[in-house]
Amino acid sequence: MFKQAIMIFLKEMKCIVRDTRTFVFGLLLPLLLVPGILFAINFSLSSFIPGSPVSMSIKMAFSDKNNAFYRFCSAQSQAVIVDVQDSKKAINSGEIEVYVDVNSELDKAILDSDGWKLDDFVKYQYDETDMSSTAARSLISKYENSFERLVAAAKDENISSTDELYEFLNVDVDAQLADQYDDEFDLGENINLICFVLLVPTMLVLYCGTSSMGTASELGVGEKERGTLESLLSTGANRVSIVLGKLFATTAMGAMGGFCAVIGLIAYMKFMFWGRPSQINFFDGMCLVLVTLCVSLFFASVNLTISIYSKSYKESQTYSLPLVMLCMAPTFFTYGLSPIDIDFVKLCIPMYNVACVLKEIISKSVNILHVGFVAGWLIIYSLVAIIVMMKLFKKEDVIFRI
Amino acid sequence: MIKIKNISKRFAKTLALDKVSFEVGDGEIVGLLGENGAGKSTLLRVLSTMLIPCEGNAEINGFDLLKNPDEVRKNIGILFGSEVGLYERLTARENLEYFARLNGMSPKKVRERVDELAERFSFSQYQNKQVGALSKGMKQKVAIARSIIHDPCVMLFDEPDSGLDFKAAKTIFDFMETCKSEGKSIIFSSHSMENIKNYSDRMVVIHKGRIVKTFVIEEYRKKYSEREINSILFNLVCGGEEDV
Numbered sequence: 282m283f284k285q286a287i288m289i290f291l292k293e294m295k296c297i298v299r300d301t302r303t304f305v306f307g308l309l310l311p312l313l314l315v316p317g318i319l320f321a322i323n324f325s326l327s328s329f330i331p332g333s334p335v336s337m338s339i340k341m342a343f344s345d346k347n348n349a350f351y352r353f354c355s356a357q358s359q360a361v362i363v364d365v366q367d368s369k370k371a372i373n374s375g376e377i378e379v380y381v382d383v384n385s386e387l388d389k390a391i392l393d394s395d396g397w398k399l400d401d402f403v404k405y406q407y408d409e410t411d412m413s414s415t416a417a418r419s420l421i422s423k424y425e426n427s428f429e430r431l432v433a434a435a436k437d438e439n440i441s442s443t444d445e446l447y448e449f450l451n452v453d454v455d456a457q458l459a460d461q462y463d464d465e466f467d468l469g470e471n472i473n474l475i476c477f478v479l480l481v482p483t484m485l486v487l488y489c490g491t492s493s494m495g496t497a498s499e500l501g502v503g504e505k506e507r508g509t510l511e512s513l514l515s516t517g518a519n520r521v522s523i524v525l526g527k528l529f530a531t532t533a534m535g536a537m538g539g540f541c542a543v544i545g546l547i548a549y550m551k552f553m554f555w556g557r558p559s560q561i562n563f564f565d566g567m568c569l570v571l572v573t574l575c576v577s578l579f580f581a582s583v584n585l586t587i588s589i590y591s592k593s594y595k596e597s598q599t600y601s602l603p604l605v606m607l608c609m610a611p612t613f614f615t616y617g618l619s620p621i622d623i624d625f626v627k628l629c630i631p632m633y634n635v636a637c638v639l640k641e642i643i644s645k646s647v648n649i650l651h652v653g654f655v656a657g658w659l660i661i662y663s664l665v666a667i668i669v670m671m672k673l674f675k676k677e678d679v680i681f682r683i
Numbered sequence: 684m685i686k687i688k689n690i691s692k693r694f695a696k697t698l699a700l701d702k703v704s705f706e707v708g709d710g711e712i713v714g715l716l717g718e719n720g721a722g723k724s725t726l727l728r729v730l731s732t733m734l735i736p737c738e739g740n741a742e743i744n745g746f747d748l749l750k751n752p753d754e755v756r757k758n759i760g761i762l763f764g765s766e767v768g769l770y771e772r773l774t775a776r777e778n779l780e781y782f783a784r785l786n787g788m789s790p791k792k793v794r795e796r797v798d799e800l801a802e803r804f805s806f807s808q809y810q811n812k813q814v815g816a817l818s819k820g821m822k823q824k825v826a827i828a829r830s831i832i833h834d835p836c837v838m839l840f841d842e843p844d845s846g847l848d849f850k851a852a853k854t855i856f857d858f859m860e861t862c863k864s865e866g867k868s869i870i871f872s873s874h875s876m877e878n879i880k881n882y883s884d885r886m887v888v889i890h891k892g893r894i895v896k897t898f899v900i901e902e903y904r905k906k907y908s909e910r911e912i913n914s915i916l917f918n919l920v921c922g923g924e925e926d927v
Contacts, residue, residue: 518785
């Protein structure tokens with residue numbers, strides 16, 4: 282029986298490899314599309330958010346220039362002070378990113394008291410819907426901290442006049458801030474990290490499903506439509522061997538599609554931006570392979586069952602595509618989930634559990650029990666689908682749809 | 684040898700075959716004549732074990748249809764007219780090898796048999812071309828070779844003339860004659876009176892799943908003119924009486 286199944290599997294693989302359309306859409310597309318999506322996200326966001334504070338400039342305007350905070354900001358190499366008449370108009374037109382309204386009592390408060398707070402004397406106007414404006418406001422928060430620290434140092438030096446204070450505040454802290462940013466936070470890298478963690482489970486499920494969907498339709502209902510099914514049924518091959526051979530081929534295509542998506546993603550990370558995903562060790566890699574194979578087996582068995590039941594290729598696609606999309610949906614619910622919060626209850630939810638273990642694998646907190654548990658569930662779902670498939674393949678009214 | 688005994692087949696509320704019985708001897712061609720939906724293809728599907736009869740049984744070369752379906756399949760070859768039943772992305776040779784291996788032939792025997800059939804049907808020079816790239820006539824030759832790759836002693840032809848031009852149909856009927864001369868038992872279905880009259884030794888007229896008449900065509904030729912025979916057949920196919 283298995284000899285015949287392997288024979289059928291090898292023949293199906295030969296046909297698939299020779300079919301350029303299936304090959305391109307099933308394998309090449311996920312390999313290139315995932316890096317393409319990631320590149321587009323990164324490119325799009327990096328055009329709004331300056332990647333390095335060193336290269337960033339903040340276009341700002343002040344309501345009054347005779348105050349300590351203006352003096353401090355104007356000393357910063359990245360601050361570009363602009364004179365504007367109408368602050369709102371200037372922000373909307375992009376002439377400035379932040380408008381700073383400083384209370385004229387600020388200097389007096391600094392020199393005369395110890396309990397002052399900058400927030401009480403400074404108000405900001407900026408466009409919350411604009412990424413550049415928001416980023417500029419965020420950087421000014423760092424200026425506020427530096428300003429307050431410098432003022433405290435000035436008071437320790439017993440500075441008592443505004444001229445001495447202005448002289449003391451004439452320090453460019455941008456270079457120090459830039460070093461601090463480099464050490465603590467690289468925005469581009471973090472976007473890639475977030476995309477990687479979020480995209481891997483979703484893309485893997487999507488491509489295991491869609492890659493096996495086309496193949497299943499070809500090998501199931503496609504065989505009926507091409508008129509080769511009757512030739513096949515009239516040979517010495519029994520129906521169980523035929524179904525198994527087709528299932529192996531569909532699973533292989535689904536798994537290859539899933540692997541191509543992940544390989545594309547890892548390659549993008551490794552060569553374009555960031556090396557961490559390439560540090561996935563052999564054990565993690567094997568867990569990833571196991572989960573991918575089980576997900577592919579699940580989709581292959583379900584898609585092939587649908588295909589065998591369908592009257593036409595079109596009908597098969599009509600049922601399969603929404604099913605794959607439906608299976609993708611639970612993976613979105615894991616976006617905010619931390620790997621440490623994953624428990625066995627969550628691992629019982631179909632497809633959500635797949636995204637959970639993939640998250641564990643990516644974040645290097647693999648739990649072999651979790652992987653085995655999810656693989657077990659997927660095998661159970663697949664077995665149910667295979668039993669239904671076998672029954673359908675033996676039913677005359679399904680095979681011939683009379 | 685084919686022995687069909689009271690075979691009935693029902694699909695939901697439709698009785699597709701109603702107690703069909705007849706025999707086909709070695710080296711005999713039996714033509715199944717009937718209009719579309721008469722039950723011809725259903726009978727051939729039952730005989731090739733694709734469908735299970737609701738009642739009755741058949742014997743193919745001594746093997747019971749219900750008890751030994753695997754042996755029955757080894758003893759039958761089936762050919763369809765409108766569909767060649769070949770995989771377009773495999774070469775002609777790969778197609779033949781695939782079906783031969785599924786029929787349990789050893790690799791050595793497969794090689795020899797494919798070489799022999801490629802020579803016999805004159806497609807040796809095209810055998811390594813993908814079937815999708817072959818002409819319709821050439822595909823038909825490969826399909827014929829596919830149907831006899833395992834050297835069956837019973838041949839079933841399901842509307843072999845359907846959708847084929849004269850030349851391609853002639854290739855099939857010549858092949859049918861060859862099978863007859865080799866002593867194979869043959870059933871072929873058609874809704875073409877002319878082809879049934881010209882190529883079968885015996886004719887079974889089927890209407891709404893029931894056999895309405897079985898006769899030897901040569902005996903009718905002695906009694907009636909061709910025109911009268913056509914008139915009789917037309918009446919029978921449409922479910923009428925055997926009136927001239």
